[in-house]
Amino acid sequence: MSDKRKREISDEILISVRGLKKSFDGNEVLKGIDLDIRKGEVISIIGPSGCGKSTFIRSLNLLETPDSGSIIFEGEELTGKKTAEQNRIRERIGMVFQQFNLFKNMTVLENIMLAPLKLGLMDRETAAKEAARLLDRVGLADKADNYPAQLSGGQQQRVAIARSLAMKPDVMLFDEPTSALDPEMVGEVLKIMQDLAAAGMTMVIVTHEMGFAMGVSSRVLFIDGGQIQEDAPPDVLFSNPKNQRLKEFLGKILR
């Protein structure tokens, strides 16, 4: 669990967020978020439910459209782009969902191949080969021809990760990837994420797994009330929390 010490974190800023605001029906969920994400960083976002952390991570690939503020990804401003341009940028931002969201009408292999194939990034043969390689990487080579409904939650989430990786993204967003899983399956998914982090993938993770946040992250953000309350390396944030609300939050979780 000490990979993070050795990680290469460059100075190159991959995503730069400034003044991000978002309301739902007059209820302000994000009240102005500023954040720089460097290449190679693994950032865990923690916070009480309803604090806006999910909305924040979903804003990073424009699944939620911000009301104001800017998101600059690899030098390109995302907000206000046309749908076609948004799609082109989303190809480089992988996302893993709480509910896996595998395409139910396709086999595991087809799920992974679909996007590279339909977006013309690979021919069928290459896509199939790449999908098989990724499946092997997440330990599900034997499930290639199964349908999602035939897999366990943990297996589905591993396929979902492989599906995102097939697009060779520059950053991976994880929105509570283990929250919908039975406890015995959490480990297998975290293991894959840990391997990814070790391989140098830039990752943003909304999570309730404090152990994982502490062991794998290079930085932990505490969001509450629609704002980043604390932003520090995990050892600092967990051992010496300054923010009063963070103290209460950790007090409730780490009993």
Added chain:
Amino acid sequence: MKNLYKRLLVLALLVLGMLTLVSCGSDVPPNRVFSVDDLEGKTIGVQLGTTGDIYAADYEGDDAGTIVERYTKGADAVSSLKQGKIDCVIIDEQPAKAFINQNSELKILDEEFTLEDYAAVIAKENLDLLSKVNDVIRELQTDGTLKKIIDNYIPDEETGETVPFTYEQKVTDGDKLVMATNAQFPPYEFYQDGKIVGIDVEIAKAIADKLGKVLVIEDIEFDAIISAVSSGKADIGLAGFTVTDERKKQINFSETYAISKQVIIVRDDEAIKEANSLGGKLYNNFIKEGRWKYLAQGLLNTIIITVVAILIGVILGFLLALVRVAHDKNGNFKILNFFAKLYVTIIRGTPIMIQLLIIYFVIFESVNISKLLVAIVAFGLNSAAYLCEVIRSGIMSIDEGQFEAGKSLGLSYSIMMKNIILPQALKNVLPAIGNEFISLLKETSIAGYIGLQDLTRGGDIIRSITYEPFLPLITVAIVYLILVVLLSALVSWLERRLKKNER
């Protein structure tokens, strides 16, 4: 499959058996009408829109509680009389004679009402045709052809014999003269050996000939003939039309070509009831003169209308659903969506029969268009509205997560719809789509309203010849049942095939 056939057979036999029991158990009450004075307080059957109807309406709502039952076909009124559902039928003399020739247990009361004149109907604005038709009728009267035509169908009062005569058509090619009629009115117009024949038909042949045109006969409902002629769907209407002031407001009448009177048909209690065996009935209804062909032709038309209408419905309904969903999900196509919604509201908010009539008589008013095509268009458009909502609900029921996963991979809306959403949505709504197909198949039974000979009308024609409602109706019902069972089997086969994907 074995199981399916068994189920089908059992169902069909059950229905047949039940109805046979019902029909055997009925007792026909004795006749209660012996003269015009007895009409008060009785149930009188008439054909809708005929002078018999107008006459009977005078009694309707009187203190004695007279009831007038209006049938679209004279033959149906006669069938009801035979079964004791009504007390008498008021109808034109010649059809009445034809009816009692076929039905020994009925008789005509020896009383006459006012004499009436039969004339052809022609659209108000078509004065040119009117004067030409009048010339021809006068000519036929002068040279004795008219008498020959009538003598062929109506026996001489003294000798009781007819004199065979057929008008020979000389013109076989060229412009068409379209005649609208209702071929359930012997001896003026009726089916014989699969063709429409009768006095009116012979006269129309002569008129067409003298005008140098080829005669085309359209068999439609009696109460639709005047609108068919005035809208230009037909050039001339010949269907034993009595000249009345009411009708003169809508249409022009030609010179009269025949004289008729209204008579009362009642049950003849003295007559010996025919005890017809089932075999004899089967022969009479289906084998004799190749009458099964009315059903076969009707079945073919029903299948053609249903299949093509389903195709139109699926394609158009699909496009409409895509517009509606794109609007609801992304806010696109505001104007198109408005029209799609309007379309669905109008189609679902009005009866299909009215839509069919509007498309035939109003939208294609003066276009000479195949009725089969009109029916296909009407049922296709109707089905599209229902399928639009079915498919839309299927798409909207797909979990938002499927869309989000697609978006997060950078897939465009169209790639997502085609590869992810629609395959799932269609599988989910397949049972509902199958249901719509079944409704559509059965709804086509109203195609007879624009004179299209579908399965239902095929049975109606047989009924109008044999006056036996039982076998033609049951047979038609069983054929529909078989079609529906086959259609549902097809849908569940599709369902099973798609189910393989998941469990």
